[in-house]
Amino acid sequence: MENQLTHEASAFINFRNYKFQDSKSHGYRWVNLKHLRIPAESGGAQELLAALIGHEQFRDDYAGGGVLSEGSRHGPYWLRLVAPDVYEAVSRERSAYVLRGWVNQFGDVPAALEADLQQEVFDRLAVADRIYYLSGLGDEAIHDWGRVHEHFHEFVLIDRSAGRITLLVAADD
Structure with a gap:
């Protein structure tokens, strides 16, 4: 099914693009979403998870290198160690709780950022049929410079009514 997933769009929300009262509050935090059409x-x-892992858009180290078609890293992990069975099915409430905790770890965010996060992240969580959270990889899966991310949250949202699978990564570095 790998070749049947078609990358339709991406979105990137960089917290540095918003005015915070305290410059330390935003750090280098961001959310990256990749939307792929499913047949x-x-x-x-x-x-679907296996197809996503096999897709070129999954080969992203999220550290400035972008998508590398022959890449061996995915976020902080060695790509070869990421498999469908390391994703945990989670509820909408649990995924929103994890992401909301990460977003608000330094206090409330500016209204404009909150609006963008609501539209791009939380509204998508609310309509997803299934949500999976990347978990359980352990230290042995972290690649040679993978600890550049202080926090790395990855969710896969399956929305069959929209015919879409979304890879959602929220991280800071």
């Missing part, structure tokens, strides 16, 4: 006759969640 109408797609398989189950595990098959």
Whole structure:
């Protein structure tokens, strides 16, 4: 199914683009979303996760290198160690709780940023059929310079009614 996933769009929310009262509050935090079209006759969640992992857009170290078609890293992890079974199915409430805690770790965010996060992140969580959280990889999966991210949260949102799978990464470095 890898070749059947089609990258449609991406969104990047950089916290530095918003005015915070305290310059230390934003740090280097951001949210990256990659939307891929899934075929109408797609398989189950595990098959979709495998297709996503095999897709070129998944080969991103999220540290400035961008998508590398022959890349060996995914975020802080070695790509070869990321598999569908390391994703945990989570509820909308749990995923929103994790992300809201990360967003507000230094206090409330500016209204403009909150509006963008609501539209791009929280509204998408609310309509997803299934949500998966990357977990359980352990220290052995972290690549040679993978600790550049202080926090790294990755969710996969499956929205069959929209025919879309979204890779959502929220991190700071």
